[in-house]
Amino acid sequence: MTILQVNGLVAGYEPGLSIVKGASIHAAEAEIVVILGPNGAGKSSLIKAIAGLVPITAGQVLLDGHDITAVPAHLKIRQGLAFVPQTENIFPLMTVEENLHVAGGILPRAEVAPRIAEMFETFPDLARQRALMAGSLSGGQRQMLAVARALIVRPRVLMLDEPSAGLSPKLVEQVFARLSEIRQAGLTIVLVEQNARAALAIGDRAYVLVEGREAHEGPAKTLWDNPLIAELYLGHRKDAS
Amino acid sequence: MAAEIVLEARDLTKRFGGVAAVNGMSLSVSKGEILGLIGPNGAGKTTMFDLLAGSVRVSAGSIRLMGRDITTEPAYRRLAGGMARTFQIPRPFPDLSLLENMLIARQSQTGERLWANFTAPRRIAAEERAAREKALGLLDLVALRRLADDPARVLSGGQRKLLELARVMMADPQVILLDEPAAGVNPALLEVLISRIQEINASGVTFVLIEHNIDMVSRLCNRIVVMAQGALLFQGRPDEVAKEPRVIEAYLGGASA
Numbered sequence: 001m002t003i004l005q006v007n008g009l010v011a012g013y014e015p016g017l018s019i020v021k022g023a024s025i026h027a028a029e030a031e032i033v034v035i036l037g038p039n040g041a042g043k044s045s046l047i048k049a050i051a052g053l054v055p056i057t058a059g060q061v062l063l064d065g066h067d068i069t070a071v072p073a074h075l076k077i078r079q080g081l082a083f084v085p086q087t088e089n090i091f092p093l094m095t096v097e098e099n100l101h102v103a104g105g106i107l108p109r110a111e112v113a114p115r116i117a118e119m120f121e122t123f124p125d126l127a128r129q130r131a132l133m134a135g136s137l138s139g140g141q142r143q144m145l146a147v148a149r150a151l152i153v154r155p156r157v158l159m160l161d162e163p164s165a166g167l168s169p170k171l172v173e174q175v176f177a178r179l180s181e182i183r184q185a186g187l188t189i190v191l192v193e194q195n196a197r198a199a200l201a202i203g204d205r206a207y208v209l210v211e212g213r214e215a216h217e218g219p220a221k222t223l224w225d226n227p228l229i230a231e232l233y234l235g236h237r238k239d240a241s
Numbered sequence: 242m243a244a245e246i247v248l249e250a251r252d253l254t255k256r257f258g259g260v261a262a263v264n265g266m267s268l269s270v271s272k273g274e275i276l277g278l279i280g281p282n283g284a285g286k287t288t289m290f291d292l293l294a295g296s297v298r299v300s301a302g303s304i305r306l307m308g309r310d311i312t313t314e315p316a317y318r319r320l321a322g323g324m325a326r327t328f329q330i331p332r333p334f335p336d337l338s339l340l341e342n343m344l345i346a347r348q349s350q351t352g353e354r355l356w357a358n359f360t361a362p363r364r365i366a367a368e369e370r371a372a373r374e375k376a377l378g379l380l381d382l383v384a385l386r387r388l389a390d391d392p393a394r395v396l397s398g399g400q401r402k403l404l405e406l407a408r409v410m411m412a413d414p415q416v417i418l419l420d421e422p423a424a425g426v427n428p429a430l431l432e433v434l435i436s437r438i439q440e441i442n443a444s445g446v447t448f449v450l451i452e453h454n455i456d457m458v459s460r461l462c463n464r465i466v467v468m469a470q471g472a473l474l475f476q477g478r479p480d481e482v483a484k485e486p487r488v489i490e491a492y493l494g495g496a497s498a
Contacts, residue, residue, distance in 0.1 A: 139282030170494030235428030
């Protein structure tokens with residue numbers, strides 16, 4: 001069942017300068033969809049536009065069949081669409097627990113504490129560091145906190161902008177394994193990544209975005225093995241790996 | 242065998258309050274080498290770059306650049322002395338064009354001297370033409386030439402990293418410190434960058450590379466230094482690093498297998 005449907009989206013930061021130029025993508029329930037593409041293709045802008053953070057000039061965003069194109073960002077999260085930016089995705093001068101409190105602020109008051117407890121169960125590392133300033137977390141833990149902040153409100157779709165950037169290989173492995181687990185619980189994940197190898201390993205389906213619209217689409221595994229796409233966008237030749 | 246040491250750090254320590262981000266770290270880089278600097282998040286790699294480049298002051302220890310003690314020199318003097326660095330999170334001048342961002346990075350331009358503008362206008366014009374050509378060539382290399390006249394604010398995160406890389410080359414440094422050049426860069430373009438770094442290196446430029454992309458590090462570097470908790474954990478050739486249990490435990494995880 002399709003949860004997120006994006007039709008012919010056009011979006012950009014400045015009038016007359018579209019970065020997303022008619023992109024159409026969709027994601028099904030409990031699916032991990034990966035968005036790859038060259039630098040400047042509009043990958044981040046696409047998911048930011050879906051989240052309501054980049055002005056949309058044409059096209060549609062449907063969540064569960066409802067048109068949410070014009071819904072402002074802070075209300076999109078209430079409808080189940082969460083977004084984790086690449087940087088500045090936590091409050092560094094608040095503790096880990098305070099960060100979760102703030103994020104859980106849109107839940108009914110009685111649910112906040114139990115939901116924080118659930119997040120600590122899912123992310124034991126964060127539980128151990130609940131009283132620490134979030135700014136002093138390591139890169140991987142910080143990324144986990146950003147994901148926990150998004151998950152605390154029980155979204156149906158989680159969109160992430162390059163969660164692996166700047167993380168050590170070991171942490172990339174941990175973050176992606178955790179995303180895979182979260183999906184088992186029925187969450188839909190839309191993942192923008194340059195680390196194609198790691199992303200396609202956990203992804204079900206992938207798009208290659210070129211100049212603001214999708215140029216290729218297919219199952220994650222076949223995309224990795226497609227020699228043309230491998231050479232143009234993934235930087236590996238079939239014989240090389 | 243005794244290659245000339247161009248950059249040497251001895252027992253460097255940097256304390257922020259009670260925390261030692263870098264704790265007695267030593268490092269020596271030979272001329273023409275590409276040295277890899279890896280380690281877990283929070284190991285102190287970027288702080289090490291900050292100390293080497295002069296962005297922050299050392300708490301203890303010393304730094305020598307081409308034999309000269311630069312421990313207390315400000316950052317701009319180290320750049321003039323031949324060492325440049327890139328930042329993990331680049332901040333180009335948003336309202337200047339890409340080309341202007343590039344031209345600003347050039348060192349000691351004759352046109353910066355007031356009287357030269359009257360006494361040597363032709364020389365200045367020729368220099369500026371050459372600088373423009375060079376800047377456009379470098380922008381071409383990082384696939385940004387078609388945006389040369391656009392303001393830098395239109396660039397995506399990945400493109401900003403690429404501009405940063407091109408910009409550092411404008412200063413003709415002898416030693417280049419690269420802080421995670423691959424993060425956020427499309428893998429196909431990364432192949433181009435790797436071969437370009439190899440070319441520049443072949444012309445005698447020395448590199449120190451902080452990077453989590455182990456494939457890139459292994460291909461570019463013949464020696465890798467691994468940091469953990471502000472200090473040296475291990476150093477060796479890429480194949481030695483890949484099978485060192487302490488490095489696998491602290492950094493690589495299952496990815497090395």
